[in-house]
Amino acid sequence: MPEKMLQFIDLDKQTPNKRNIDQRKEDFKEIYDEFLNQKAKEQSSRCSQCGIPFCQIHCPLSNNIPDWLKLAAEGRLEEANELAHSTNNMPEVCGRICPQDRLCEGNCVIEQSGHGTVTIGSIEKYITEHAWEKNWIKPIKVLKELNQSIAIIGAGPAGLACAEELRKLGYQITVYDRYDRSGGLLIYGIPNFKLEKFVVQRRIEILKAGGIKFKNNFEIGKNISLDELRKKHDSILIATGVYKPREIEISGNRLKNIFPAMDFLVASNRKGLGDKVKDFDSGLLNAQNKNVVVIGGGDTAMDCVRTAVRQDAKSVKCLYRRDKENMPGSAREVMNAEEEGVEFVWLSNPKKFIGDSKISAVIVEKIKLTNADSSGRKKPEPIPNSEYEIKADMIIKALGFDPEDLPKLFDSKDLLVSKLGTIKINQTTMETNLEGIFAAGDIVRGASLVVWAIKDGRDAAISINKYLQKKQNSKIKAA
Numbered sequence: 271m272p273e274k275m276l277q278f279i280d281l282d283k284q285t286p287n288k289r290n291i292d293q294r295k296e297d298f299k300e301i302y303d304e305f306l307n308q309k310a311k312e313q314s315s316r317c318s319q320c321g322i323p324f325c326q327i328h329c330p331l332s333n334n335i336p337d338w339l340k341l342a343a344e345g346r347l348e349e350a351n352e353l354a355h356s357t358n359n360m361p362e363v364c365g366r367i368c369p370q371d372r373l374c375e376g377n378c379v380i381e382q383s384g385h386g387t388v389t390i391g392s393i394e395k396y397i398t399e400h401a402w403e404k405n406w407i408k409p410i411k412v413l414k415e416l417n418q419s420i421a422i423i424g425a426g427p428a429g430l431a432c433a434e435e436l437r438k439l440g441y442q443i444t445v446y447d448r449y450d451r452s453g454g455l456l457i458y459g460i461p462n463f464k465l466e467k468f469v470v471q472r473r474i475e476i477l478k479a480g481g482i483k484f485k486n487n488f489e490i491g492k493n494i495s496l497d498e499l500r501k502k503h504d505s506i507l508i509a510t511g512v513y514k515p516r517e518i519e520i521s522g523n524r525l526k527n528i529f530p531a532m533d534f535l536v537a538s539n540r541k542g543l544g545d546k547v548k549d550f551d552s553g554l555l556n557a558q559n560k561n562v563v564v565i566g567g568g569d570t571a572m573d574c575v576r577t578a579v580r581q582d583a584k585s586v587k588c589l590y591r592r593d594k595e596n597m598p599g600s601a602r603e604v605m606n607a608e609e610e611g612v613e614f615v616w617l618s619n620p621k622k623f624i625g626d627s628k629i630s631a632v633i634v635e636k637i638k639l640t641n642a643d644s645s646g647r648k649k650p651e652p653i654p655n656s657e658y659e660i661k662a663d664m665i666i667k668a669l670g671f672d673p674e675d676l677p678k679l680f681d682s683k684d685l686l687v688s689k690l691g692t693i694k695i696n697q698t699t700m701e702t703n704l705e706g707i708f709a710a711g712d713i714v715r716g717a718s719l720v721v722w723a724i725k726d727g728r729d730a731a732i733s734i735n736k737y738l739q740k741k742q743n744s745k746i747k748a749a
């Protein structure tokens with residue numbers, strides 16, 4: 271197989287040209303499967319097994335990458351899978367959507383020496399997919415059931431990782447989520463072309479089969495207060511993520527067809543899951559035949575532009591106030607979007623939305639970047655009299671997310687949060703200021719990554735276990 275084919279080890283990340291996406295997937299489907307089988311071994315054996323595993327150091331989960339690459343190279347996939355699962359609750363998810371260029375692969379010694387990284391993420395995905403196919407991934411078998419129970423608020427990656435680790439120890443776990451489906455942003459945020467929904471649903475099913483209970487359409491703060499929930503369980507993990515969209519306060523903001531990113535992505539994901547979505551079917555949240563302008567430069571903005579392309583938008587522009595080098599989104603995602611026909615309008619800031627009742631255009635001012643400030647980032651400064659107009663039938667605002675007001679939502683004024691609204695925790699134990707209540711994931715870190723949420727969930731499980739053991743021991747002593 272020619273070296274060029276290595277580029278196709280993960281087609282979802284190598285989508286080349288707007289019109290050709292589906293065709294190319296079809297063309298390569300056959301050789302893709304065959305190719306993966308043959309090439310996973312070859313790629314794995316490219317690992318130089320260097321003395322200092324920089325890839326492992328830069329993986330938030332400290333995955334034992336060199337060892338599972340070696341096992342994969344030797345064709346010992348069952349052992350490789352066990353090793354991959356020993357530090358990660360969802361290797362097939364991380365293999366697909368970690369920004370590897372900033373983590374493991376970006377620090378691969380072979381990459382650093384200019385010979386192209388070992389494709390760690392794709393191999394991680396391959397090992398785990400092979401394990402699912404071979405039925406090596408089994409529901410948790412509890413050796414001894416314990417009578418203490420834990421409530422997990424939020425069925426995103428942080429909550430799910432914590433739930434799994436605690437269930438393995440025999441605790442009774444209930445995961446509560448206000449969405450109708452479990453998975454958090456893995457289901458309703460991240461688009462299907464990056465992470466297929468069956469991958470997440472398969473995980474949830476195996477957790478259910480292992481005895482974890484899921485209670486969906488159940489919102490803490492609405493269906494029950496935090497205090498009441500506390501009375502029902504021995505410990506609680508808050509893993510509610512961050513969902514308040516950052517706003518842009520400019521004139522015309524209330525015109526029709528201007529949407530927050532999550533409205534657009536949730537509608538698209540629901541549609542992909544087979545739901546009836548009124549606002550999509552009516553055309554409101556469907557980008558088809560529209561001139562779409564996405565505002566923002568992070569990964570959420572990249573997901574919006576790439577979703578709009580797949581919905582057959584007439585044109586898709588991404589407006590960002592800094593330049594390409596200073597963009598927060600993953601370089602690989604920007605490259606994918608560019609290849610799919612997205613036009614990036616760098617160094618540009620929306621000044622005003624215009625239209626009668628619906629948006630028809632956005633007035634944009636040009637920006638220059640000044641010297642870096644104390645944070646190391648260059649500051650954007652408007653260029654006077656540089657305004658111009660961009661035609662738009664649909665605006666998607668992807669400016670990031672802040673935490674909701676949890677003390678208010680949970681009816682728990684005592685719960686301590688930071689100035690930004692993230693939950694304050696003891697950094698060693700991950701316990702909040704309320705005894706027995708722990709927190710993990712985006713609601714502690716602010717908007718972050720799936721791999722960090724999994725790491726936090728696992729760490730919280732260790733602390734919750736210690737807390738509950740201590741509680742149990744004092745009960746025994748007191749009796």
Ligand SMILES: Cc1cc2nc3c(=O)[nH]c(=O)nc-3n(C[C@H](O)[C@H](O)[C@H](O)COP(=O)(O)OP(=O)(O)OC[C@H]3O[C@@H](n4cnc5c(N)ncnc54)[C@H](O)[C@@H]3O)c2cc1C
Pocket residue numbers: 367368369423424425426427428429446447448449453454455456459460461464488489490491509510511512535569570573679710711712713717718719720721723
């Ligand atoms: C569009 C988008 C794309 C992304 N792409 C990537 C990517 O490619 N790679 C990557 O690594 N990361 C990505 N991320 C970030 C990643 O999804 C998050 O960092 C991660 O999901 C955080 O996990 P979490 O468990 O903390 O929270 P979440 O995944 O947000 O889950 C929180 C859950 O809590 C539930 N909940 C909230 N409040 C309540 C309540 N009061 N009662 C009951 N349930 C509640 C929510 O319904 C939700 O299901 C992306 C984020 C977005 C928005």
Ligand code: SF4
Pocket residue numbers: 328329330331333335358364365368370373374375390391394721
């Ligand atoms: S979890 Fe993410 S960072 Fe770690 S090895 Fe896998 S892809 Fe790389």
